[in-house]
Amino acid sequence: MRDQALWTWHIISAAVIGGLLGLHMAIMHLDALLGIFNPAGGHPVDWENVVARSKEAGFAVNYVLLLAAGLFHGFYGLRNILFELNPGKGLRGGITLVLIAGGFGLFALGTWAVIAGFQKAGTV
Amino acid sequence: MHEVIYKIRRFQPGVDPAPHWESYRIPRSPGMTVLEGLWRVKETKEPGLAWRASCRMGVCGSCGMMINGSPRLACNTQLSELGEGPVTVAPLPNFDILRDLVPDLRPMFDAHRFVMPFLIRKDGKADPEGELMQTAEELERYLQFSYCIKCGCCMAACPTYATDPVYSGPMPLAQAHRYDSDSRDEGFHERREILSGGAGPWRCHYAGECSRVCPKGVDPAKAIQLMKQDLFLDALGMGRRRRAAPLAGLPDGVSRREGIPEAPPKTV
Numbered sequence: 001m002r003d004q005a006l007w008t009w010h011i012i013s014a015a016v017i018g019g020l021l022g023l024h025m026a027i028m029h030l031d032a033l034l035g036i037f038n039p040a041g042g043h044p045v046d047w048e049n050v051v052a053r054s055k056e057a058g059f060a061v062n063y064v065l066l067l068a069a070g071l072f073h074g075f076y077g078l079r080n081i082l083f084e085l086n087p088g089k090g091l092r093g094g095i096t097l098v099l100i101a102g103g104f105g106l107f108a109l110g111t112w113a114v115i116a117g118f119q120k121a122g123t124v
Numbered sequence: 125m126h127e128v129i130y131k132i133r134r135f136q137p138g139v140d141p142a143p144h145w146e147s148y149r150i151p152r153s154p155g156m157t158v159l160e161g162l163w164r165v166k167e168t169k170e171p172g173l174a175w176r177a178s179c180r181m182g183v184c185g186s187c188g189m190m191i192n193g194s195p196r197l198a199c200n201t202q203l204s205e206l207g208e209g210p211v212t213v214a215p216l217p218n219f220d221i222l223r224d225l226v227p228d229l230r231p232m233f234d235a236h237r238f239v240m241p242f243l244i245r246k247d248g249k250a251d252p253e254g255e256l257m258q259t260a261e262e263l264e265r266y267l268q269f270s271y272c273i274k275c276g277c278c279m280a281a282c283p284t285y286a287t288d289p290v291y292s293g294p295m296p297l298a299q300a301h302r303y304d305s306d307s308r309d310e311g312f313h314e315r316r317e318i319l320s321g322g323a324g325p326w327r328c329h330y331a332g333e334c335s336r337v338c339p340k341g342v343d344p345a346k347a348i349q350l351m352k353q354d355l356f357l358d359a360l361g362m363g364r365r366r367r368a369a370p371l372a373g374l375p376d377g378v379s380r381r382e383g384i385p386e387a388p389p390k391t392v
Contacts, residue, residue: 004320007352008359083327086287 010076016069020062027053054117067110075103128152128203129210130165132173135221143221146170147210152203158191158211159198162225175225182339185273188280189225190214195277195337216280232279235292239300239318244311245368255372262307262369269302269347271340278334278344290322294334294344297325301347304354310368316358325351 040048219227
């Protein structure tokens with residue numbers, strides 16, 4: 001059951017990444033047309049615009065979701081690539097463990113950054 | 125006289141320390157197949173040469189071997205397809221060698237048996253006394269996959285099967301999907317218990333070699349992708365809810381004509 005569930009989440013995370021990356025591309029490259037995500041005007045990566053977006057709870061959720069989907073999709077893909085090298089059973093378990101620990105570590109770090117940005121942006 | 129050179133990989137476990145190549149020069153005739161050439165080698169040069177073959181017409185799946193570096197059926201391969209150079213013949217890779225060109229296919233058949241390649245029905249009518257209803261469209265869903273002759277060419281070509289000891293391989297997976305797609309079958313959930321783990325289709329990276337070399341056009345790679353789709357939808361709770369095809373009753377107003385004997389009792 002585990003491989004079936006992992007594969008299913010792999011596909012779901014790909015769909016989530018597709019949607020959220022689309023939003024990211026729209027913010028970064030379609031601002032002239034949309035003009036809704038960059039209230040300070042100028043370039044989308046200008047400090048004022050980044051702060052303005054960070055104040056939005058929706059964007060914070062978006063960032064965390066994208067982070068989770070990207071980490072799961074990437075690390076599951078990396079695990080598949082490493083398993084192609086036909087490691088032994090013990091090493092397979094070790095690889096899985098390291099990737100889970102690394103994934104959760106990066107997720108915690110990224111989530112902390114999003115939350116800190118969300119809280120601090122409110123004070124800027 | 126027109127001749128052809130056969131380079132054959134020989135190996136006799138317990139006698140030869142390692143496989144080695146031997147060459148045989150034999151007469152070449154129009155329309156000659158690789159299998160006929162092997163027979164000619166055996167009859168005139170090397171009586172101890174071993175291989176498997178039976179039907180000589182691409183039906184039994186016995187004579188799968190590596191011919192000029194590609195898994196093919198020896199009976200189905202004309203020498204004219206291979207050009208003028210020497211013909212190299214070796215046993216199918218990814219299997220142990222029993223002798224010369226005879227691979228040990230037991231792991232393939234064990235994996236095949238493991239995925240339950242037969243009709244599973246909850247009403248106990250897997251071997252019914254009449255016909256099970258099936259439309260032409262329902263037949264189309266699995267017909268292509270039912271052409272498999274278990275020759276092992278796809279297993280020999282699969283790069284994942286070559287390296288992953290848990291992966292079932294293209295033939296057993298294609299056959300599992302063949303029964304999962306059959307409207308007369310209700311065994312999807314029983315097979316899922318096996319296929320949702322490491323033995324399932326998850327390690328397939330769609331190299332597509334299995335479909336390229338299949339001598340019957342079965343397209344195991346397609347079956348594996350369709351199986352992934354079915355298992356994905358099943359995990360989301362969106363799998364097909366299907367009732368197995370019912371037993372067809374006798375048509376109304378029809379009776380047995382006099383003089384037609386009853387079918388003999390089953391022996392199996």
